[in-house]
Amino acid sequence: MPVIRYAEALNAALYQALSEDPRVFVLGEDIAQYGGVFKVTKGLRDAFGDRVRDTPISEQTLTAMAVTAAMTGTRPVLEIMYADFMPLTLDALVNQASVYGYLWGDQVELPFVLRTQGGGGLGTGAQHAKSLDSFVAHIPGLKVVAPVTPADARGLLLAAIQDPAPVVVLEHKLLYNTRGEVPDGGAPVEIGRARVARPGRDVSLIATSRMVLEAEAAADRLAESGIEAEVIDLRTLRPLDVAAITASVAKTHHAVVINEDWGFCGYAAELSATIMDHAFDDLDAPVERVATRDMPIPYAQPLEDAVIPNAARIVHAALRALA
């Protein structure tokens, strides 16, 4: 299997979708001529012409336009450069994209994909480092995926483009240069299925996006103390694979949920409540929650490091759960 970068895997998915389906088009800021600020769309303009378009800085309108373009026979893939800009897209998501599938029933399909990237770690500051997962995962009628491996980046983006419903793809700025094996053949990865990233029997580390890598690092450290942690990569935030979570908790009886959004009313809170709802009897200890501290993301590295979750915090949470 070829080893490629996460950004290249996304590029491959876009290339494949544009090649296979003339209804697919790609739009966003700086994505065509320049190839995207993270180079995910590199080379697509040359290959596909005006189906790959640079846009003005008009996120609110572009999202709304993508919704109705999807409703009328195309398959738009819109890049929103930073997840921090998603509030600009929210009317189109919460009042438009997510409602018509219900209101208008089988009269319309909405094969619309919004790609964005969030997360801290690069010193991009309070307006370019957030993970606003719960903003979108909260909305009935949307699907939300967050791949962490290059293979899933390719497979889930393909699945998102092929899906008849609106899908938000949450990428992470620190993942674009990570490498991994990506199978040939370009098969989509099913939306709504979690992955056991590392099996274990003592504690479940249930994580999303780049926090899966921190959870794996935490599992390495816990192993040094003889603790076998199981790492669950949720891959899809909505619809949530609750069976994968309950299966793991039934085995380990201890759960740590990890997400890079803020803690209060955040996605980790939903995971915690889901475990209470569906696996309470299996728990030997309260669910531990690891999330970004509830404050704006600071700029300087020691400050940012103190706010974003990391392996050390996950280890402490696991030890609290097992205490």
Next chain:
Amino acid sequence: MSADLTPLANRPSIDDHLTMHRRMAITRGIEQELGALHKAGRTRGPIHRCDGQEAVGVGATAVLTADDYVTTTHRGHAVYIGKGLDPRKVVAEILGRETGYNGGRAGHMLLGSAAHGMLGGNAIVGASIPAAAGMALSVQLRRQDRVAVAVFGDGAAQTGICHESMNLAALWRLPVVFLLENNEYGLTVPYTAQSAVRDLHVRAAGYDMPGVQIDGNDVVAVHQAVAAAVQRARRGEGPSLIEARTYRMEGFSTSDVGGYQSEADLARWRARDPLTVSRAALVESVGADRVEAVEAEAAEIVAAAFAAALADPPPRFAPHPASAPYATPGPVRGAARGAALGAA
């Protein structure tokens, strides 16, 4: 109503004008009946009547074919009827019946019919503008011979998405027509207290597109202006802005207690009621008998629509699997708890 599905020619013939007159009369009849039912406590939620504005929605949609798209506002009944939707199914949707276009899920502001290209009513002020622009982008990408018309109000003209949409549409020469239905009020605030310019069509210059102001109470004038803009769009020359001046006669909604519109303004606009204007022109060309027959036919259609819709069953609730938060059910106990929380 099958005759109403036949697209009209761009320049209105007498027959076209009679068709538009009938559609305006149907719309007016629906609004008046809804007002009466609201007073009787038989409607649900506020209803945004378009009395006095029928010429805008009806005149504009008469230009379009069934393949063309239109988006409209929370006050869109004239567009629904103008685009050829069945008044009985429109009324049923407004009354929240199973037989409505959207089974009572959408209601009067959000009604949609894909078969008519009417997608649709939109109750977020301004959202009808990028909605139509997006459809025009779809048309352009698929190299189709269709246009999209955005109907929006003077309140929507003050939103950021109005600016973004007009800039993008002009930049990409999208086949869209921006039809600004200036009824002078955003809820209770007059547009002169919301806009830095008194004539809104002048903003077209900022996007290098044509902008015209027309008499929005003259259905023939609306038809002609929209026809010219639609032709321009079909030629690939891009968008146009039409400001149709009209006036909101019946308040913001059926919940509006009024008190902020002057009697002088209301009287002035009542004298220029679009049905009065249209009737006068038609009586001159075809005679009073023919016009009265068209209006009687409209009244019968409205009466039949309400009689049928009021007798129709209410919808039964069903969960919406596509919105469900969980991809997979939990264990038995968990599934029961999830159902109790409304998650199933």
